[in-house]
Amino acid sequence: MRTVEEHLSRVLSLGSRLPAEPCPVGDGFGRVLAEDLAAVVAVPPFDNSAMDGFAVRAEDLAVGASLRVVGDIPAGATAVPRVGAGEAARIMTGAPMPPGADTVVPVEQTDQPMGAVSLPESVRVSAVVPLGRHVRRAGEDVAVGAQGLSAGQRWSPAAASSAASLGHGVVPLVARPRVSILATGSELVAAGRPLGFGQIPDSNSLLLSGLCRQWGAEVVSAVAVDDEPANFRAALTEALAADLVLTSGGVSVGAFEVVRQVVEGEVVFDKVAMQPGKPQASGLLTAPDGRRVPMLGLPGNPVSVFVSAWAFARPLIARLGGWDEEWRSVSMLALRGWKGPEGRRQFTPVRITADGVMPVHTLGSGSHLVASLALADGLAVVTEEATSVAPGDAVAVHPVGL
Numbered sequence: 506m507r508t509v510e511e512h513l514s515r516v517l518s519l520g521s522r523l524p525a526e527p528c529p530v531g532d533g534f535g536r537v538l539a540e541d542l543a544a545v546v547a548v549p550p551f552d553n554s555a556m557d558g559f560a561v562r563a564e565d566l567a568v569g570a571s572l573r574v575v576g577d578i579p580a581g582a583t584a585v586p587r588v589g590a591g592e593a594a595r596i597m598t599g600a601p602m603p604p605g606a607d608t609v610v611p612v613e614q615t616d617q618p619m620g621a622v623s624l625p626e627s628v629r630v631s632a633v634v635p636l637g638r639h640v641r642r643a644g645e646d647v648a649v650g651a652q653g654l655s656a657g658q659r660w661s662p663a664a665a666s667s668a669a670s671l672g673h674g675v676v677p678l679v680a681r682p683r684v685s686i687l688a689t690g691s692e693l694v695a696a697g698r699p700l701g702f703g704q705i706p707d708s709n710s711l712l713l714s715g716l717c718r719q720w721g722a723e724v725v726s727a728v729a730v731d732d733e734p735a736n737f738r739a740a741l742t743e744a745l746a747a748d749l750v751l752t753s754g755g756v757s758v759g760a761f762e763v764v765r766q767v768v769e770g771e772v773v774f775d776k777v778a779m780q781p782g783k784p785q786a787s788g789l790l791t792a793p794d795g796r797r798v799p800m801l802g803l804p805g806n807p808v809s810v811f812v813s814a815w816a817f818a819r820p821l822i823a824r825l826g827g828w829d830e831e832w833r834s835v836s837m838l839a840l841r842g843w844k845g846p847e848g849r850r851q852f853t854p855v856r857i858t859a860d861g862v863m864p865v866h867t868l869g870s871g872s873h874l875v876a877s878l879a880l881a882d883g884l885a886v887v888t889e890e891a892t893s894v895a896p897g898d899a900v901a902v903h904p905v906g907l
């Protein structure tokens with residue numbers, strides 16, 4: 506049996522970062538900036554006022570001094586008056602500083618009423634503010650030509666706001682990984698449809714699509730196919746239009762393992778020392794357009810799908826998308842005890858509370874316990890060496906909630 510780490514490194518070896526493409530600055534959240542971005546414009550682009558008030562010369566300020574008002578400067582003003590000795594210009598927040606002025610006196614520190622519309626002929630200052638006060642200098646955030654954002658930055662609303670301010674309308678982002686999902690099983694029926702004898706609702710395709718989207722991938726197709734090899738082959742060929750294909754089911758050792766029957770020889774079928782998630786298929790398939798596309802064949806049991814997707818599909822999506830991925834874990838107290846298998850790492854779906862964690866189901870870990878999976882916000886790790894967890898033990902827990 507392979508260890509979890511050995512299988513993860515094999516999975517990661519199947520993919521590399523996708524190419525970058527130009528993207529409107531306000532789109533592409535969750536993707537990764539492919540190149541450093543320098544400031545095309547300074548931030549701020551010009552000296553401007555941080556306050557609604559009066560632009561003045563600091564040397565003219567004295568309590569009770571009266572200054573002649575020479576003009577009005579709203580934000581967006583394209584022309585500004587010159588401020589001479591004994592003069593002031595009314596100025597709004599974000600408006601360009603007029604030549605001659607070096608300081609702003611907020612309206613609250615003058616005899617003018619706040620919010621007044623008409624321009625006064627003169628203004629009397631009631632406080633002395635120091636030279637340069639309330640003036641935001643051009644380039645004091647980032648100067649022209651300086652590096653504003655670094656390659657590898659995960660694209661976010663704040664990154665978009667920063668890039669726009671640096672003068673960029675289009676940015677090079679690594680392509681969002683496109684994933685196709687293929688659930689296999691002749692017993693599968695679409696969600697909400699009545700079940701015939703031996704049939705079950707297809708939950709895996711929904712689970713995988715949702716998780717992949719949550720992790721920043723685009724799901725280009727998610728379908729269920731029966732265990733007829735020709736049908737699976739046809740669906741797989743279409744699925745290979747994506748950057749990654751995830752299948753569920755049909756990888757074990759039964760008589761009707763459609764994934765194994767169709768792609769054995771092209772991809773590798775392994776046993777991984779984990780529970781759930783022991784049987785795993787992984788490899789590269791050739792798409793009709795000649796691209797080599799990674800495929801992960803996850804075991805069909807729904808909890809196995811959940812755990813395998815977190816452990817293997819998520820890091821591979823991150824590799825394709827170009828972002829760093831670390832499966833964080835935190836040490837927490839077990840509030841109840843449960844059993845684990847010998848020689849395999851168990852990932853037990855648990856509920857995280859303020860006091861510690863407890864399995865979401867009294868049966869502990871069962872790869873078919875799909876209904877209670879919704880209660881899990883963590884996967885507790887029972888190591889390969891341990892066969893049980895006792896109440897009060899410290900366990901490593903991977904958070905898996907939203």
Ligand SMILES: Nc1nc2c(c(=O)[nH]1)N[C@H]1C(S)=C(S)[C@@H](COP(=O)(O)OP(=O)(O)OC[C@H]3O[C@@H](n4cnc5c(N)ncnc54)[C@H](O)[C@@H]3O)O[C@H]1N2
Nearest residue numbers: 688690706707708709710754755756757783804805806809
């Ligand atoms: N003789 C052995 N039998 C099994 C072994 C083994 O080592 N020797 N391993 C077991 C383990 S562990 C797992 S995990 C499963 C994996 O089997 P498959 O990947 O071939 O999955 P299936 O047999 O197709 O399905 C397993 C289970 O999951 C249900 N399922 C499948 N697809 C869906 C779906 N889309 N939505 C909801 N539920 C799904 C399916 O009905 C089965 O109950 O093999 C064990 N057997």
Ligand code: MOO
Nearest residue numbers: 781782783809872
């Ligand atoms: O490895 Mo299977 O995923 O235990 O149920």
